Amino acid sequence: MKVLLSISLLLISCTGFAQSKILPSEIQIKTALLAAPEDQRSAAMVYGYDESGKLIVLQEGSNNLICLADDPEFEGIKVVCYAKKLEPFMARGRELTAEGKSEIEKRKTRKEEVESGKLKMPDTPSTMYVFSGSSEDYNETTGELKNGKYRYVVYIPYATAESTGLPLKPDNPGMPWLMDPGTHRAHIMISPTSN
Structure with missing residues (x-):
């Protein structure tokens, strides 16, 4: 009997832990918008998670930006915002992930x-x-992330080093470079250095 009671309490506590990983909508929105340029935050569309962990629209948008709240299933904090033109590509990636497809x-x-x-x-x-950082630097009550790092990605399908003049690897910290050249995924990577 004690064993059954212990197992029941363990299951209840694990269930409660899983549910507590989903933060309130306003905190998810605030954190997601940290990735966006400041002048575009208030009008950006934001996807986040409901109590069951399903991705839903938390904030309707009226500009060209879509933001994603931090995925509670992954280690650390990472939020992204991107131009609406990328939504078909991004949405398809989420669909394939939901189907259990590998990278x-x-x-x-x-x-x-x-x-x-x-x-x-x-x-x-x-x-x-x-915009990303560690869980230890994240305040779940305020939605603030200390010591976060920015990275910028500019998709230019089928761009090459020749068409852009960019190197295929960064020679210096923070230098823009072209990743996946000549493919549909070709993009400029920019990872600013810390001050």
């Missing part, structure tokens, strides 16, 4: 879908803003 399978599927015309990539450069 390699996701890349292969999206590549095939872009090449067939089923999945549209932006026809102009489109930016994604990333």
Whole structure:
């Protein structure tokens, strides 16, 4: 009997822990918007998580930016915002993840879908803003993240070193460089250095 009671209490405490990982909507929104340029935050659309862990719209948007709250299933804090033109590509990635596809399978599927015309990539450069840090530096009550780091990604499908003049690796800290050149995923990486 004591064993059954102990197991029941353990299951209840684990269930409670899992549910506490989903933060209130206003905190998810505040944290997600940390990735966005300040002048675009109030009008950005924000996806976050409901009590069951399902991704939902937490804030309707009226500008060109979509932001994602931190995924409570992953270690650390990472929020992103990106241009609306990237939404088909990003949404398809989320769908494939939900289907249990690996990163390699996701890349292969999206590549095939872009090449067939089923999945549209932006026809102009489109930016994604990333802000990340450690859980220890995150305040779940205020939504603030200390010591966070920014990274910027500018998608330019099929760009090459020749077409952009960018190197394929950074020679200096913070230097822009081109990743996945010549592919549908070609993008400029910019990781500013800390002051």
